[in-house]
Amino acid sequence: MSSNLSKHCLRTTFLSNIAANHNCPMSFVEYSELIQEGDVVIIFLGHDSMMPIKVESGAQTQTRYGAIRHSTDLIGRRFGSKVTCSKGGWVYVLHPTPELWTVNLPHRTQILYTTDIANITLMLDLKPGSIVCESGTGSGSLSHAILRTIAPNGHLHTVEFHAQRAEKATEEFRDHKVGHLVTVRNQDVCKEGFGVWGVADAVFLDIPSPWEAIIHAKKAFKRRGGRLCSFSPCIEQVQRTCEALLDHGFEEICTLEVLQRVHDVRSVTLPLPDFGPEGGTDKTKIASDPLPEEVPPSTNPSYSSVTCRTATPPREMAGHTGYLTFATKPRG
Amino acid sequence: MADSLVDVECRISEGDYVVLKRGDVYKSVQVQTKKKIIFEKQWIFLDAAIGELYGSTFEVDAGGKLGLRKPKNTEDDSTEAKEAGQDNRHIVDDGKSQKLTRDDIESLKGQGMKGQEIIQQLINNSTTFRDKTEFAQEKYIKKKKKKYESKITVLKPTSRILAMMYHGREPGKVCHLRYDTLAQMLTLGNIHAGSKIIVFETCAGLVLGSVMERMGGHGSVIQMYPGGGPVRAGMESFGFPSHFHDTLNEFPLCKVNALLSGTLNVDEKDRDSGKSEEQPAAPSSGGSESQSMEVSTDPAEAKKMEERERLREQRAQEKKVRMEEKRKRLAAAAALLEGRNADGLVIASRFHPCPVLLGLLRFVAPSRPFVVYCQYREPLIECYTKLREQGGAINLKLTDSWLRHYQVLPNRTHPVLLMSGGGGYLLSGITVSADAATSGAPRKTGEPAAKRIKLDD
Numbered sequence: 001m002s003s004n005l006s007k008h009c010l011r012t013t014f015l016s017n018i019a020a021n022h023n024c025p026m027s028f029v030e031y032s033e034l035i036q037e038g039d040v041v042i043i044f045l046g047h048d049s050m051m052p053i054k055v056e057s058g059a060q061t062q063t064r065y066g067a068i069r070h071s072t073d074l075i076g077r078r079f080g081s082k083v084t085c086s087k088g089g090w091v092y093v094l095h096p097t098p099e100l101w102t103v104n105l106p107h108r109t110q111i112l113y114t115t116d117i118a119n120i121t122l123m124l125d126l127k128p129g130s131i132v133c134e135s136g137t138g139s140g141s142l143s144h145a146i147l148r149t150i151a152p153n154g155h156l157h158t159v160e161f162h163a164q165r166a167e168k169a170t171e172e173f174r175d176h177k178v179g180h181l182v183t184v185r186n187q188d189v190c191k192e193g194f195g196v197w198g199v200a201d202a203v204f205l206d207i208p209s210p211w212e213a214i215i216h217a218k219k220a221f222k223r224r225g226g227r228l229c230s231f232s233p234c235i236e237q238v239q240r241t242c243e244a245l246l247d248h249g250f251e252e253i254c255t256l257e258v259l260q261r262v263h264d265v266r267s268v269t270l271p272l273p274d275f276g277p278e279g280g281t282d283k284t285k286i287a288s289d290p291l292p293e294e295v296p297p298s299t300n301p302s303y304s305s306v307t308c309r310t311a312t313p314p315r316e317m318a319g320h321t322g323y324l325t326f327a328t329k330p331r332g
Numbered sequence: 333m334a335d336s337l338v339d340v341e342c343r344i345s346e347g348d349y350v351v352l353k354r355g356d357v358y359k360s361v362q363v364q365t366k367k368k369i370i371f372e373k374q375w376i377f378l379d380a381a382i383g384e385l386y387g388s389t390f391e392v393d394a395g396g397k398l399g400l401r402k403p404k405n406t407e408d409d410s411t412e413a414k415e416a417g418q419d420n421r422h423i424v425d426d427g428k429s430q431k432l433t434r435d436d437i438e439s440l441k442g443q444g445m446k447g448q449e450i451i452q453q454l455i456n457n458s459t460t461f462r463d464k465t466e467f468a469q470e471k472y473i474k475k476k477k478k479k480y481e482s483k484i485t486v487l488k489p490t491s492r493i494l495a496m497m498y499h500g501r502e503p504g505k506v507c508h509l510r511y512d513t514l515a516q517m518l519t520l521g522n523i524h525a526g527s528k529i530i531v532f533e534t535c536a537g538l539v540l541g542s543v544m545e546r547m548g549g550h551g552s553v554i555q556m557y558p559g560g561g562p563v564r565a566g567m568e569s570f571g572f573p574s575h576f577h578d579t580l581n582e583f584p585l586c587k588v589n590a591l592l593s594g595t596l597n598v599d600e601k602d603r604d605s606g607k608s609e610e611q612p613a614a615p616s617s618g619g620s621e622s623q624s625m626e627v628s629t630d631p632a633e634a635k636k637m638e639e640r641e642r643l644r645e646q647r648a649q650e651k652k653v654r655m656e657e658k659r660k661r662l663a664a665a666a667a668l669l670e671g672r673n674a675d676g677l678v679i680a681s682r683f684h685p686c687p688v689l690l691g692l693l694r695f696v697a698p699s700r701p702f703v704v705y706c707q708y709r710e711p712l713i714e715c716y717t718k719l720r721e722q723g724g725a726i727n728l729k730l731t732d733s734w735l736r737h738y739q740v741l742p743n744r745t746h747p748v749l750l751m752s753g754g755g756g757y758l759l760s761g762i763t764v765s766a767d768a769a770t771s772g773a774p775r776k777t778g779e780p781a782a783k784r785i786k787l788d789d
Contacts, residue, residue, distance in 0.1 A: 030526055031675050031700070044726055044762075080698025080764045092726060092764050095699040097522045115670055115733060119512055125490045128525040128548025145735035149525045149546060225340050225387065235745060242740045255738040258512050263709070263730040264759075265716045311713050321736065331387055 026079075027177035028096060028144055029151035035074050035093065036103070040176060042100045043068070044092040052104040054175070060219040065089025084102035098144040098178070108165050111141035112206065112231065114261040118322055121149055123326050124202040124227045128154060133157040133196065133203045133220045135189035137169045142204065147178045155218075157196050159189045160255065175220075187216045194220045205230040210237065218248050218329060225329040232320045241325055250327035257323055263311035271305045333721075344381050344388075344486055349571030351493050353485040355478055358497035360489060360569040368396070374482060374513040381383060386488045394444055431457040447481035467744060489570050491518075491542040498538050498566065499752075506535040507682055508707045510755025512735045515540065517678060518546055520760040521703045525550035527675035528668065532556040532585070532688055533680040539565030539705075540580075540653060549576040553663055554674070556692060558585050558683065565684055584663035588691055591666055598663040673697040680705035685759075686715050693724065698765040705756055712759040719761065728761040 026032040026039040035041055039055045045063060053061045057071045066087030068074065073083045079095040094100060099114050112120075120142065126132065128149045137160035146156050160166040166186035170257055173179045190209060193216030194200070203217040203226070208229040217228055219264045228250065230241050238255055245253050344350060344363060352359045352371050359371050363378050370376075374394040381388070390398035417423075432440075432454060440450050454476055455461050461469060487493060495511035501765065517539070523529060523546040526745075531553055534538040540555055547553065555562050562582045583591075590596035668674075674696045679688055685704045694704060702725070706712050712730055719725045731757060735749040 029524060032696075033673075033697070044764075078698060078765065080700070080762075082765060093699075093763075094762060095703065099522065099701070114519060115516065118515040121519060122492050122495070122511065122515035125492055127545050128550060145519065147520065152525055152550065153548075184741075224385075238738070238740055239742075239745060243742070253740070255740045257736045257738070259734045260731050261734070263732070265713050265730055289346065309713055309717060311709055311716075325740075332386060 007289060009320045014258060020208060023175065026095060027176055028098060029100070029148055029181070031079075031095060033078060035079060037075060040096050041074065041079070042094040042104060044094055044095055045197075048101065050094075050104050052101070055283070063089075065090060065091060077284050095130045097150045098141075101144050101176075105139055105141060107139050108168060109136075109138040111139045113318075113321065114145075115258055116231065116298070116324065117142055117145045118326060119256075119258050120204060120229050120298050122230075123324070124204065124229055126202060128152065130201045131157075131199050131222075132160070133194040133200045133217070134203060135194065136161065136207055137166060137184060138206065139165075140169045140172055142206070143169065143182065144176070144178070146204075147173075147181050151178070151181055154181065155187065157194050157200070158182060159185045159187055159194055161186070172177075189213045192216075195218055198222060201226040203228045208237075210242075211240040214241070214244040214250075215249050215311045218332075221329045223331065225331045228327045228329060230325045231322045232325070233320070235323065238323045238325055245327045248331065249332065252328040253325065254327070255325045257320070257325050259318065259321075261313050261317055263313055265306055265309070265311045267309050268312075269305050270305045274304070333700060337612040342386050342488075344384055346382055348380075349489055349568075349569050350378075350386075351487045351489050351497065353487055353493075356481065356500070358487075358493060358500065359498060360494060371484065372482070375432045376484065378486075381486050384486070386486060389483050389485045391446075392482045392484060398484065415462045416469060420463075420466065420468070423460055423463055429458055429460040429677075430454065447477070451476045480522065491545050491570075494538060494541065494566065494569055498536065498765045502536075506538050507680060507705070508754070508756055509535055509539070509680055509705060510733075510752055511736065512733050513705065513758065514542060516731070516733060516758055517680070517703045517705060518542055520677050520701060520758070521676045522701050523547065523676065523678070527551045528554070528673070529678060530554050530556060530669075530674045530692055531675045532677075532679045532681055532692060534558070534563065534683070535566065536560075537564040537568065539566075539678060539680045540564065541567035541570040541572075544572060544576055544580065545570060545581065549573070549579055552579050552581060552668060554579065554668055555582045556585050556588070558681075559583055582666055583662065583663065583669060585688075586711040587662075587666075591669060592691075592694060596666060598659060669695045677699050677702040679703070682707075683742040685711050686718060689715050689759075690718060690722070695761065696763050698763050700763050701760065702763065703758055703760040705758055709757045712757050715748050715759050722768045724763060725761045726764050728759065730757065730759050732757045 025036050035055060037055055037057055040052055041055060043051045043053055043061070043063065045051065045065070051063070053068075055070050055074050057075060059070045061068045061070070063085055065119045066085035068083060068085055068091070070145060074093060077083065077093065079093060081093055083088050083093055084090045100110065101113055102117070102158065105111070124132070127291060130152060131154060132150060133145050133148065134143060134146065134156060135158065137158040143156060143158055158169070163186050166184050170179075170184045173174065173182050173184070187195065189205075189207060190212040193213075194203075197219050197223070200222060202218040203220055205213055205228075207213060210232060228245070232238050232241065242253055242255065346363055346365060348363045350361060350363055352361060354372050357372060361378070365379050365382070366377065368375055374392055376392055377396050378398065378401070379400040381390065384400060389401045391401050393399055393458060431627055437450065437454075440453060451473065455473070462471065464472065491514070492511065495509075495514045498506045499510050521529070525541050525548045527547065528551055529543055529547070531540050531543055532555075540553070544553055549572070557563070561708065587596055594659060673696050676698075677689075677692055677696050679685055679692070679702075681688065685706050689702070689704050693702060704712065704715060707732070709732075716728055716730055719728060735755060736751050739746055739748055
């Protein structure tokens with residue numbers, strides 16, 4: 001499904017800027033009601049099955065339920081509508097959000113998922129107006145979430161040393177109408193830093209050797225300081241990062257790990273064991289039993305199981321994504 | 333230059349809501365001159381903090397006054413350990429290793445000795461300190477510092493700090509909502525500037541405040557409240573600028589049914605205000621009575637009566653203004669809800685979430701996220717089941733999260749020994765249009781459930 005999107009992107013990157021200015025087109029930082037040409041919409045095909053598409057009049061998108069014709073099936077429709085495809089099956093068309101984008105974006109790197117993103121956002125004190133430095137940009141999963149949170153008056157300075165990835169990210173931000181909130185720089189954060197000094201409220205690092213970038217992070221912060229987060233999969237990386245943070249005068253250094261379990265809601269049926277016929281004759285049993293209504297379940301074979309609704313944890317789940325190290329850069 | 337201008341806002345002023353931090357303990361207070369505050373078994377006055385920068389650390393003196401502490405760890409080297417043992421094979425717990433008695437320590441404190449110096453005295457008088465391993469020495473110092481040094485840092489409140497504070501101090505007040513779970517709610521709910529969000533919470537106003545922080549004063553929040561009025565102490569602790577409050581609306585839960593059925597009349601005085609309306613009405617009838625009696629009473633008495641009358645009228649007038657204000661706010665909230673086009677719904681309460689969710693979801697536009705918190709899993713299983721039956725929501729997920737902190741130190745890195753057992757459960761999803769499929773090619777009408785179509789494929 002991601003290859004589908006990239007095909008669309010390649011064809012329509014430059015069309016997006018022509019999209020009508022009136023009637024406020026969809027963006028990742030502002031909800032709109034109706035689908036328009038140039039929008040990115042998320043097609044919801046069923047449980048855990050989605051695909052992003054870029055809306056173009058005249059275009060068609062194939063799904064397993066048949067084709068979706070953009071001009072008639074999408075443009076002018078309300079986000080959240082049910083759309084019938086050519087084979088008769090139906091899908092829902094959803095407004096994009098950073099969270100939907102995270103599970104649908106074309107991977108160019110390993111990405112951060114919503115559970116970690118949520119904690120990073122809260123623990124970095126991000127809010128509208130925050131100035132954030134990030135490296136590397138990667139596939140832009142976290143970047144979209146940051147942009148959503150800091151809009152309409154914040155800014156993201158993101159650094160990606162891989163030229164093609166940097167370019168692709170720039171293109172995507174423009175397509176998603178958040179280009180005005182972000183500056184992508186193609187440079188090595190460990191050598192050249194973030195390209196800005198004394199402006200950041202928060203710094204986020206997701207690079208192989210974050211300890212080499214701490215000095216640059218320090219310089220990126222506002223004089224009054226701010227919050228830093230570094231994401232690393234290995235504990236040795238965390239160890240070196242914490243040492244570097246301490247050396248550079250960071251405070252409140254704290255490392256944590258968050259995992260999420262998705263529970264499967266379902267009905268389960270537990271059979272009741274058969275203890276055989278009870279001792280004594282039936283007559284004396286019934287006569288002595290103060291609660292005759294309890295007799296049928298144990299004697300009637302049709303009551304030999306109990307059904308209850310429950311939620312079961314997944315058989316397998318993501319057991320580790322990375323350690324999140326947070327710190328406060330004090331005024332300096 | 334610009335930074336120094338901005339710094340004016342970074343200074344603590346009287347009336348500010350701040351958070352005090354000592355070690356890992358937080359307390360939210362309002363800065364008031366000459367006001368005694370208890371924090372960590374200590375009386376303190378915040379007067380000296382006024383005018384200082386946020387993030388400053390203070391030392392508390394004997395009288396509870398704050399003294400600004402010199403920036404940075406200049407004092408840390410004084411307790412540098414010189415000698416250290418290899419292991420604890422010769423260390424015996426005879427309870428006599430500390431030569432200072434409790435009375436000695438008390439008298440040192442009484443002399444107004446600084447925490448730092450007391451710790452040095454304790455080290456000097458410990459016979460086993462030199463034999464302890466380097467790690468054990470560090471641990472010893474850290475423990476003593478916690479006890480004898482009282483450094484208090486004054487912070488600007490944020491969701492992070494307040495959520496950690498409530499979870500640490502008063503989990504019962506926030507339905508045991510842990511901060512990582514709150515973080516999930518704000519993200520799953522796609523809370524951002526410019527949207528219209530419905531919040532129903534009984535978490536002291538913490539969730540409301542966090543939503544407002546993420547909206548930055550852009551857009552609108554409608555707080556649905558149970559009982560007589562909304563609880564907002566937690567939200568007040570954020571110390572938002574006044575324009576944030578303009579974006580906040582409230583609507584009583586008990587009027588939801590009337591609003592949904594279209595029988596809510598905000599122009600007409602509702603029963604509550606109707607009752608209180610009678611009281612101000614009474615004096616005016618009394619007024620006409622006194623007028624008729626005016627001739628028979630003496631002038632002084634009449635003047636007094638008149639004065640009393642005037643006061644009563646004034647109070648009635650004030651009440652009327654307040655009622656009118658309340659009515660206007662109700663009408664404004666009703667107007668926001670009536671469009672049934674809210675951009676999100678956040679629920680975190682001690683009530684059963686099922687009726688709340690099903691009722692309030694009707695005010696949310698299609699293709700918008702919603703998120704429900706509950707301390708327990710079973711009520712959310714019920715919500716999940718009902719929503720699946722009823723439709724109108726997709727991508728339903730019942731989740732919980734697991735949070736582990738790490739101690740990261742040279743050669744002593746490991747998970748922190750104590751971790752939180754549970755941070756509650758979340759049910760999240762996305763609304764969709766309940767109406768029938770719209771399409772350019774309606775071949776089959778009355779399409780059955782998705783499952784059958786999947787079989788065709």
